[in-house]
């Protein structure tokens with residue numbers, strides 16, 4: 320973020336650093352770069368993040384960009400430092416004097432763990448308090464440069480059972496896994512409801528149902544120890560129009576009935592910008608497509624779309640995001656710059 324502060328200043332942006340403490344107490348920084356006039360117009364934001372998922376099992380140094388075979392390898396090359404580079408390159412091509420409405424480049428932290436950076440920007444930015452939020456936003460996540468008008472939300476919670484460790488032969492222990500089992504049975508029922516009952520389906524999405532993905536961990540407790548701690552994590556992706564609170568409440572009630580500890584730590588709503596909205600129609604003109612599409616994953620648009628009209632479109636493919644030896648095809652870079660520049664032309668150039 321220090322490097323990007325200098326980079327944005329070097330292309331004549333006024334830069335605001337929006338800092339916050341993450342849930343672990345670590346200081347994090349988001350950046351907002353702004354260029355353009357103060358005419359009261361709210362302008363356009365190019366929106367990206369530079370945090371990544373962890374890099375485990377790589378065949379090369381994940382934190383050094385390596386260019387080979389027409390690809391740039393590196394953690395975040397695709398999701399989404401590559402896209403952020405395209406945004407900065409696009410922004411560098413416009414002089415302040417050529418802009419009739421302000422152009423913002425917003426770079427967040429903690430997108431991958433729950434949109435904490437975007438939330439801090441939305442709540443705390445002095446620049447946005449002074450000028451108002453931008454009118455339009457382009458979230459540059461990897462969509463292979465297809466225009467995306469809607470995505471699912473993200474809800475994540477843990478449910479924890481506490482027991483007591485002992486040598487399992489003694490009968491003196493208290494197995495946390497046993498306490499979790501009745502709760503798990505009820506979560507399985509919800510899973511079947513959400514993935515089988517078509518009243519909960521939304522045909523705008525592929526697949527048309529949510530995941531309600533259940534994982535369990537007791538820390539690989541050995542078979543001759545009574546498990547002292549067992550944690551169930553559930554990931555749920557609500558779709559536009561879903562009442563996510565109903566399902567969250569059912570899980571919480573079940574946890575409490577079984578004496579378990581419920582902890583909701585991500586609750587990001589789905590996104591749906593009407594396909595006939597100006598930003599979506601502009602995206603279709605720019606890409607030459609006839610219909611915008613949807614994706615099943617979530618983005619910072621979960622936060623930003625509450626304040627501006629957003630489209631999700633960016634270089635790279637979600638198929639390479641989060642993978643071992645992540646890469647972005649080199650030809651995506653000039654295409655990304657071209658697409659972002661066309662949004663600037665459309666919404667900022669006088």
Ligand SMILES: [Zn+2]
Nearest residue numbers: 398399430460
């Ligand atoms: Zn991303």
